[in-house]
Amino acid sequence: MTKLLIARPAPDEVRAALAGFDVTYRDIDTPMSADEMRAALRDYDGVLPTLGDMFSANLFAQIENLRCKILANFGVGYNHIDAAAAKASGILVSNTPGAVTDATADIGMTLMLMAARRAGEGERLVRSGAWTGWHPSQLLGMHLTGKTVGIVGMGRIGQAVAQRCHFGFSMPVKYFSRSAKDLAYEAEHISDLTALVAAVDVVVIAVPGGDDTHHLIDADVLAAMRPHGLLINIARGNIVDENALIDALQAGSIGGAGLDVYEFEPAVPDALRALDNVVLLPHLGTASHEVRLNMWMMAVDNLKAGVAGQTPPNAV
Structure with missing residues (x-):
């Protein structure tokens, strides 16, 4: 048998x-x-x-x-x-490619919104009992609607994120991939990764893992991001040089990050967990x-x- x-x-x-x-x-x-x-x-x-x-x-x-x-x-x-x-x-x-597309894209949007609007910090503040009530300058974040998104990897998941950004949040779309895509909405293909991250407000990583993409997002790429830029990773942890990301977040050279995956998963460095300008999820991409x-x-x-x-x- x-x-x-x-x-x-x-x-x-x-x-x-x-x-x-x-x-x-x-x-x-x-x-x-x-x-x-x-x-x-x-x-x-x-x-x-x-x-x-x-x-x-x-x-x-x-x-x-x-x-x-x-x-x-x-x-x-x-x-x-x-x-x-x-x-x-x-x-x-x-x-199992097709089954995960929408769920992973949804987690990408969750991280994007949480990082932009400082939702993790806000929840921790309420849970701590230290919240004293609303005031005009409390936890001011970035308004996501109308900001430019850069998708790194325009496969199924990248396209699903781009579609949500374009139609749901009126976000101009730019993307980095090996070739231009025929899409149902306006999107700019940029063949240089550093040029892409320098031109957008939010960077979403949606490339496959593997040797070809190991540390694709390194210190040089992070240095090219805008000071308010957000890095969102819904792909594989080792696509990002985690130590370089920690350095950038600690220095405040980027605006923040939202991570669903980690370089040495399930280990998450203490230095990363200590930072307020990063949202950390436990690999929830397909968790429905x-x-x-x-x-x-x-x-x-x-x-x-x-x-x-x-x-x-x-x-x-």
Whole structure:
């Protein structure tokens, strides 16, 4: 019988969809250990992993008799899987791209609004009991409507953020990507990242993670931002040089930041947590019941296709 491994606790809908397979469900919500991942590749026909399950090239090389046919990743980002090494080993890799777009874009807007209007500081003030009431100069932030947004990475999620900014907040849109896009609204393609961040009020990071984008946002890029500029990261933590960002926030050389992801997640530096000019969320990008269920079912469809020797609907 076909053996499957589901790396995290799964809802009942997943169990129903996989009836008839020999399925092992891990009942702990932590990444797999190296030993577990080696066993996954050696003993199972298909594996449904997710963020934190680090299937490296070295790990693939350690297994002589690979049984696994597919790693059906739960999530759009798959930089924790060496896809080239998997392919060389005869293993398919898939992800769940469409399901996450709107939810992640919504979190981008949440961070943008919170950072611009200093909502995190305001909530902490109320919770502390130190709030003395309304006054005209209290927690003055940046009015977001009409400001210019710069999208770094104009894929599905970048376009969803841009659409919300353009139609919802009357924000001019500029974007950085490998090529210009055919969009239903006016947007300026800028091929130089430093030029982009210097020309906008809010920078939203929406590029995929991986070696090509590691520290794409470095000290030089941060230095080019406007003094009131906001940096929003809804992509992967290591796209931003976290130490350089802390330096910029501490110095007040940028206006603030909103982060849903971190370079060494789940570790968040004390220096970052101590700052008031940054909003910190615990990777909530796709955290809604409907979206997560859609992701599960998309991953299951990929998994079932892969173990049947078919091309998964969302192969990468």
